[in-house]
Amino acid sequence: MRDEALEIYMEFAKKHFGNTQSLHDVGTQAAQVLEACRQFWGHQLGGDPSGVFFTGNASEANQLAIRGFVKGKKGKILACPLEHASVLTVLGELQTEGYAIEWMPLTSSGEVDLLAVEQQVDAACILMICQWVNSETGIIQPINQLLKLAATHNIPLHCDAVQGFGKCALENWTSKVASFVVSGHKFGGPKGCGVIWMNPSLHWQSLYAGTTHQQGFRAGTLDVPAIAATTRAAELALQEQQQLFQAVKKMHDLVQKSLPTEMEVVGSRAEKSPFIIGVLGFGVDGQHTMLEGNRRGFAFSTGSACKVGHGEAMSTLTSLGYSQDEAKQFVRFSFGRQTTREQVDQLTQWLQHKITP
Structure with a gap:
């Protein structure tokens, strides 16, 4: 707030x-x-x-x-x-x-x-x-x-x-x-x-x-x-929107470029908001990835917070043609006005050196 x-x-x-x-x-x-x-x-x-x-x-x-x-x-x-x-x-x-x-x-x-x-x-x-x-x-x-x-x-x-x-x-x-x-x-x-x-x-x-x-x-x-x-x-927020958008886009692009080739950005061929990047390719359930990230101080999600705790694959990914097993491996990184470049650098280092938790 x-x-x-x-x-x-x-x-x-x-x-x-x-x-x-x-x-x-x-x-x-x-x-x-x-x-x-x-x-x-x-x-x-x-x-x-x-x-x-x-x-x-x-x-x-x-x-x-x-x-x-x-x-x-x-x-x-x-x-x-x-x-x-x-x-x-x-x-x-x-x-x-x-x-x-x-x-x-x-x-x-x-x-x-x-x-x-x-x-x-x-x-x-x-x-x-x-x-x-x-x-x-x-x-x-x-x-x-x-x-x-x-x-x-x-x-x-x-x-x-x-x-x-x-x-x-x-x-x-x-x-x-x-x-x-x-x-x-x-x-x-x-x-x-x-x-x-x-x-x-x-x-x-x-x-x-x-x-x-x-x-x-x-x-x-x-x-x-x-x-x-x-x-x-x-x-x-409306006063800051344009400036924040550009700042977040730089952080988003940095994370996307740092992803190992084994990882896939969901929806990368569509017009996207830079505030969200959904990723597949960790090879394990998204909850495990999230908990491993949490131990390193990252607070990212396995999808919409309204669905946390549900074992089924998220409707978004299945609608996009992914299997339930693939959807269960999904994680979502979000960026905002409080996200710092230092946090992004720490995240990219983790992504580059540890594909699976």
Whole structure:
């Protein structure tokens, strides 16, 4: 968490702890803070601030948006198979409820196959779902081109942008998607605060009967200090984005070039975010590699943190054509604003001298 965000959190927890729904002065002050945060997010995403909502996390935002768009409708949902677990979970639930789920085919490099998706789009499609940046590999999906396909049948497109916001440059398509989800802790805000922009020009239904908070989008008293801290962190992240991107790219490229020939970077032929590099080739289960790295002071992952503890191969890698045995050997290195060149040098030395733990 950024120091500046933490300072805002502590200050607002003391001064603006009121319920934004209350009409007394304390509640009004909290509501004013909330509205200022909405204005910021609406402006940054190029949309109407009235479409900005705050949740407990991005996983919740994904699920509320998807269910909100399809509630009361019948038809099929087109989705990228590389989605985060929170999206895959709700799609599995919707399938049991009678919705047809069709997966978008991928190219050999791991991007959505636009020509194939064009054949899938028809009047029966009620929603398209595609992430911006993949959390395991960093593969960037062609959201702008998908939006053009979606527009042919007026199909809303939901976008999980958690791994892209504050790291990759924002593009003008953000105001054209049906929904755009980010997570505060990915750019130095507090954990437990998700932000979503729901396009006000599109209809969605509340999942909570009688809810008055946030136009019925989500029940519960809002955590104004966390929202303010997340907004401050986003402001700083956007200011630093270009410079951080270039610095991280240098570290990413250094690690990639240092990898022994036995190792493979997953998704290397696609357009990628430099903040993530997924690697195969250690020859043992990813958990063993992670624990060996941990003993040397490295904190890397065997994939999305939402899947830690599960023995099955990650859906991302199997969707990209890898076997389950290969997927179990996967590890993911992530870079951020606190990553140092010294840490990267230590990592590359370990990778070069010890292929297997």
